[in-house]
Amino acid sequence: MYRYDEFDAAFVRERTEQFRFQVERRLKGELNEDQFKPFRLMNGLYLQLHAYMLRVAVPYGTLSAPQLRMLAHIARKYDKGYGHFTTRQNIQYNWPKLKDVPDILAELATVEMHAIQTSGNCIRNVTSDHFAGAAAEEVEDPRPVAELIRQWSSLHPEFSFLGRKFKIAVTASPHDRTALRYHDAGVEIVQNGDGRIGYRISVGGGMGRTPYLSYVVAEFIEKPDLLAYLEAILRVFNESGRRDNIYKARIKILAHTLGATAMRERIEREFGEIKAAGSLDVPETERARIEAYFAPPAFEDLPDMALPQGGALGDWVTSNTHPHRVRGYRIVTISLKPIGGVPGDISHEQLDGVAELLDDFALDELRASHEQNLVLPHVRIEDLPAIFERLTVLGLATPNAGLITDLICCPGLDYCDLANARSITIAQEISKRFADLARQHDIGDLKIKISGCINACGHHHAGHIGILGVDKKGVEYYQLLLGGSAAEDASIGEILGPGFGEHEIVDAVERVVEAYLTLRQPGERFLATTRRLGLEPFRSAAYEEQRHGAD
Amino acid sequence: MAQSLTANRLIDGVVLYWRGGDWVETLAEADVFAEPQTADAAFAAAKDFVARNVVVNPYLFEVKDGRPVSEREIIRAAGPSVRQDVGKQADV
Amino acid sequence: MALIKNGAVADDPYTDVADDAVLPDGPVIVSLQRFRVDRDGLLARNTPVGVRLAPDQSPEALAGDQGRLALVVLEFAKFRDGRPFSWARLLRTRLTFAGEIRASGDFLYDQIAFLVRVGFDAFALPPAITPKLFQRALGEMTNVYQPSADGKTTIRQLRG
Numbered sequence: 001m002y003r004y005d006e007f008d009a010a011f012v013r014e015r016t017e018q019f020r021f022q023v024e025r026r027l028k029g030e031l032n033e034d035q036f037k038p039f040r041l042m043n044g045l046y047l048q049l050h051a052y053m054l055r056v057a058v059p060y061g062t063l064s065a066p067q068l069r070m071l072a073h074i075a076r077k078y079d080k081g082y083g084h085f086t087t088r089q090n091i092q093y094n095w096p097k098l099k100d101v102p103d104i105l106a107e108l109a110t111v112e113m114h115a116i117q118t119s120g121n122c123i124r125n126v127t128s129d130h131f132a133g134a135a136a137e138e139v140e141d142p143r144p145v146a147e148l149i150r151q152w153s154s155l156h157p158e159f160s161f162l163g164r165k166f167k168i169a170v171t172a173s174p175h176d177r178t179a180l181r182y183h184d185a186g187v188e189i190v191q192n193g194d195g196r197i198g199y200r201i202s203v204g205g206g207m208g209r210t211p212y213l214s215y216v217v218a219e220f221i222e223k224p225d226l227l228a229y230l231e232a233i234l235r236v237f238n239e240s241g242r243r244d245n246i247y248k249a250r251i252k253i254l255a256h257t258l259g260a261t262a263m264r265e266r267i268e269r270e271f272g273e274i275k276a277a278g279s280l281d282v283p284e285t286e287r288a289r290i291e292a293y294f295a296p297p298a299f300e301d302l303p304d305m306a307l308p309q310g311g312a313l314g315d316w317v318t319s320n321t322h323p324h325r326v327r328g329y330r331i332v333t334i335s336l337k338p339i340g341g342v343p344g345d346i347s348h349e350q351l352d353g354v355a356e357l358l359d360d361f362a363l364d365e366l367r368a369s370h371e372q373n374l375v376l377p378h379v380r381i382e383d384l385p386a387i388f389e390r391l392t393v394l395g396l397a398t399p400n401a402g403l404i405t406d407l408i409c410c411p412g413l414d415y416c417d418l419a420n421a422r423s424i425t426i427a428q429e430i431s432k433r434f435a436d437l438a439r440q441h442d443i444g445d446l447k448i449k450i451s452g453c454i455n456a457c458g459h460h461h462a463g464h465i466g467i468l469g470v471d472k473k474g475v476e477y478y479q480l481l482l483g484g485s486a487a488e489d490a491s492i493g494e495i496l497g498p499g500f501g502e503h504e505i506v507d508a509v510e511r512v513v514e515a516y517l518t519l520r521q522p523g524e525r526f527l528a529t530t531r532r533l534g535l536e537p538f539r540s541a542a543y544e545e546q547r548h549g550a551d
Numbered sequence: 552m553a554q555s556l557t558a559n560r561l562i563d564g565v566v567l568y569w570r571g572g573d574w575v576e577t578l579a580e581a582d583v584f585a586e587p588q589t590a591d592a593a594f595a596a597a598k599d600f601v602a603r604n605v606v607v608n609p610y611l612f613e614v615k616d617g618r619p620v621s622e623r624e625i626i627r628a629a630g631p632s633v634r635q636d637v638g639k640q641a642d643v
Numbered sequence: 644m645a646l647i648k649n650g651a652v653a654d655d656p657y658t659d660v661a662d663d664a665v666l667p668d669g670p671v672i673v674s675l676q677r678f679r680v681d682r683d684g685l686l687a688r689n690t691p692v693g694v695r696l697a698p699d700q701s702p703e704a705l706a707g708d709q710g711r712l713a714l715v716v717l718e719f720a721k722f723r724d725g726r727p728f729s730w731a732r733l734l735r736t737r738l739t740f741a742g743e744i745r746a747s748g749d750f751l752y753d754q755i756a757f758l759v760r761v762g763f764d765a766f767a768l769p770p771a772i773t774p775k776l777f778q779r780a781l782g783e784m785t786n787v788y789q790p791s792a793d794g795k796t797t798i799r800q801l802r803g
Contacts, residue, residue: 005802007786007798007801007802008798010785010786011784011786011788011798014783014784014785015784017783018783018784021783022753026561026604027561027562027604028604029603029604030771031751032604033561033601033607033608035722035751038722038723039753047559047564047607047608048564049623049626049627050564050566050627050630050631050638051559051563051564051565051566052563052564080637094637095564095637096564097562097563097564098561098562098563098564099562099563121723121725151788151798152788152789154788155757155784155787155788156788156789157728157756157757157760157761157787157789157791158725158728158729158732158757158760158761158789158791159725159728160725160728160757161722161723161724161725161728161754162725163725235729235732238725238726238728238729239701239726239729239730239733243698243699243724243726273736273737277736279790280789280790286799286802289802342633342634413622413623413626414626414631414632414633414634415631419623421622422622422626422632422633424631424633425632425633428633474620474621474622474623475622476622
């Protein structure tokens with residue numbers, strides 16, 4: 001994985017001291033809250049429902065054992081013993097004290113971590129494919145490009161006070177695991193007809209109050225030109241994005257108001273000038289320097305080996321491991337979705353336990369996924385039984401990756417100051433309702449995504465089944481959406497109808513799932529059935545009880 | 552409807568409630584204002600604590616029969632409903 | 644209000660003139676609206692002219708006249724509105740404006756280093772920012788990742 005050189009290390013140290021001075025001035029009253037807020041957000045610090053919340057960046061989801069141990073240490077020393085993996089490959093602490101945050105950041109800096117730009121109206125921490133470097137079908141490892149973008153975006157002098165946040169995802173696989181088309185800008189690493197590798201760039205995706213999928217603005221950008229092109233997009237956004245209404249300030253509104261042709265022209269004009277100046281060219285030497293850090297581990301020449309079958313181990317291998325590009329290896333997903341648990345939460349013991357697992361099996365890194373799980377990218381098939389056993393002891397061996405109980409959800413009203421309704425409790429009830437593993441396998445690929453408010457941190461627009469919590473006069477209600485997808489077949493879910501009460505929503509979800517089981521053709525997954533039949537049969541299933549009640 | 556007044560302490564973020572011209576940490580101890588005038592007066596007085604950088608984000612919320620009306624304020628007063636071992640509920 | 648120019652406290656020779664006020668002798672700053680109306684007269688005065696731009700006014704409105712103007716004032720109506728960062732950059736690069744670019748209005752200590760980087764070389768300091776603090780702001784981050792209008796050597800260049 002990437003290692004800081006002296007410049008990166010000094011940068012993060014100085015950034016920490018810069019924030020320490022901001023906190024000092026805030027506590028002395030030299031900055032008022034309105035002034036301080038954008039600066040604390042740019043360092044990942046929120047004030048939430050109960051306390052401050054610190055969001056620590058896990059750049060493109062990659063973590064080492066020493067970093068995991070530091071995350072565990074911070075949970076113990078400064079928080080309440082646990083953290084929460086988010087839908088953007090970050091980890092959040094729910095209870096830090098403002099006065100401690102500079103010290104937390106200083107400790108993080110010792111393991112090459114930070115909280116830079118995990119919030120605020122700036123270029124957010126870049127995300128990537130959690131199977132990067134291991135997936136069979138990828139063009140190349142996307143993380144060197146993500147790292148290049150991380151550096152370019154860190155304290156960008158021109159783009160730190162944008163109209164709204166700006167999120168960039170990078171993928172190199174035809175199977176999109178980054179929700180690329182829901183990003184303000186997406187970078188797809190592709191190979192063109194001449195066999196050259198470059199970037200397809202899209203802009204204008206986003207969730208929130210007005211969801212949009214991005215569209216392609218450049219089919220093929222050459223490798224040296226990537227940062228110049230991204231800088232051009234950001235300049236158009238900074239100059240022309242709306243500033244009068246925060247719900248209309250994202251680039252998605254500008255992009256879809258201007259339209260693709262005008263947007264392309266605006267970007268191309270800036271791109272031409274930036275490229276001509278030449279100062280943002282990324283030379284081959286710098287690309288090679290970064291790529292060297294991401295060189296694959298020394299894979300052994302292993303024989304093809306049958307996967308363990310049967311029993312609890314077999315169940316886990318079936319759902320929680322994926323094909324690896326190297327023979328004899330698998331990609332392992334560590335589910336953070338125990339039945340009835342809080343999606344994404346992890347205790348300090350578990351963080352330490354996973355660090356020990358990495359050491360004991362000579363695994364050099366871990367990944368955080370936007371689906372709020374962890375991933376061991378390179379596991380020898382022969383180690384699967386032992387790893388399963390260790391994860392079982394840690395309470396991290398739930399065999400549900402990709403199944404209906406592997407749902408994602410935002411913290412909702414239990415923690416979040418913006419939320420209108422709880423989302424974790426709904427996730428827990430759905431998880432318990434569908435706990436039966438045979439039933440989960442029968443249902444198959446079905447992604448449920450739950451948000452506690454319109455800001456959509458739980459990606460409800462992109463769920464095969466999406467749930468959106470709303471507030472009706474202080475009472476929690478839940479809207480049901482169907483047909484969304486964050487993958488390469490991206491689509492925006494549609495709201496079925498009036499919301500359900502807290503005690504009705506899980507039944508409604510179950511009726512929709514039962515309708516699917518009745519209506520599906522052999523081998524047809526949930527999303528395909530909804531696309532084939534439209535929403536009507538599912539709408540009538542969802543509201544069946546209510547209609548009977550009204551008769 | 553009756554109201555109480557809440558804010559967060561600047562230095563550590565702890566949720567506070569207004570009682571008799573100062574702040575306490577639990578809702579049970581909080582003043583309940585039957586009249587809008589007394590609630591508004593407390594809110595105005597709280598602004599001084601904002602100006603002195605002691606608290607942030609003070610606001611009034613509705614209470615009825617000793618309990619907040621909204622789910623949000625019930626959770627804020629107790630802690631996350633999904634983890635009884637953290638938040639104010641853990642200190643009781 | 645202290646004026647910092649090229650890193651040091653400086654006297655301000657300009658008079659900021661309201662749209663309906665009579666032009667005084669000496670260097671003046673006028674709004675874009677007034678510049679458009681009085682352009683020829685202002686440029687014929689043979690004394691430095693500055694134009695003040697609101698956050699929603701692109702300096703491209705001054706294209707063609709950038710060689711005739713001595714000063715462009717970029718106003719911060721509120722510090723969170725970051726458009727002037729791009730306007731300064733655009734003045735320095737696309738318009739190759741070589742005169743003074745002055746920040747005025749609601750900007751904060753924490754933005755000074757960014758402002759210098761994108762091409763501002765003068766600052767009408769708000770009361771909260773003393774000249775001493777101004778200097779401190781420039782020293783917070785030693786090195787930078789991005790090339791910008793200030794031409795500062797980037798970390799990539801330092802890596803060789």
